[in-house]
Amino acid sequence: MIKVIGSAIVIVITISIAVVWGTKPVKPKTTLVDFTAPFVFGHFKIPQDNPFTYESVKLGRRLFYDPILSGNNQISCATCHKQELAFTDGLSRAVGASGNPLPFNSMSLVNLMWGPRHFFWNGRVTSLESQALMPIQHVDEMDQDLDELIEELEHDETYQELFANAYGDISAENIAKALASFQRSLISANSKYDKYLRGEINLTDEEELGRKLFMAHPDTKVSLRGGNCIDCHSQFLTAGFATGYDGFSNNGLDKDSDLKDGLYEVTGNEAHRGLFKVPTLRNIAVTGPYMHDGRFNTLEEVLEHYNSGIKLSNTLSPLIIEADNREKTDQQSVSLHLTEKEKRAIIAFLHTLTDQEFLSNDAFSDPFRQESEK
Incomplete structure (x- = not known):
């Protein structure tokens, strides 16, 4: 069942345990009774075959930080997703087992139970469980054979116990479920903006101007001036919208001749060429470089792109084409025409999305480091 307490939703999951005569009793799972999520984030769903339990999250957290998941036992999920960087890596494009830069920037892992149900920049999978195993097997990322991984885990007494407690046996399916459970627990909801939404604090005049521009x-x-941000970044999550492919956009990075496939690679629809997943702006101040290929190093560069750097193409978002703070006189150019004061204000607001508690929360941190410090 779901309880609403204040502005938060508390999930209470009840799991019945069947004990069959003559078989080993299944250890009861521990409900995550202290799991909370902001009411304003909206509806979410947890798969029935992967209930949200203390045991599944604990196992997933250990797997996430364990280089045993890579073929050379040197790379973990956390290599490309560092907590202090809101689970990004600070690189323009991620580098994995092969040492070759990958095509895309590492996305932040935050508030993954909301927003588009399509993961990776091109939306090629529709569940966190499906997403979890792909980097492990990719030759340039973690380059691990799943059968070999399972064999390694089966020889580890700690994992024997953790898997037994969470799912029963060690399998590729249960590895994926555990990693998905841990990623679902990565909720960022205590930034300055969240405190403002809860009525606990006020924003500065500059931050408030930036908020209003963001939303308009x-x-x-x-005579309504705006930054046009909310057209792609939903108000509270600041991520892409969840309906269909509404969470994907061509935001004017390239002209037609230079467009990468993006969502088109998944759908085969020409209207989707050059569309990429709209990322969350939560903790955006610490997740640079920006865009799917990490081409911008600073938030100032990002704002300047939208203000004067938009490139026309056949699939460019109409919401971007239409957005201008001056009367349009030339349909061949696109610009927001923000003032320097307005650009500074939007960036000031974006800094209110930094959640220091999330970036340092022990529940999301490296369990191996904690064990070594005891």
């Missing part, structure tokens, strides 16, 4: 689509007919 410019309309010269009514």
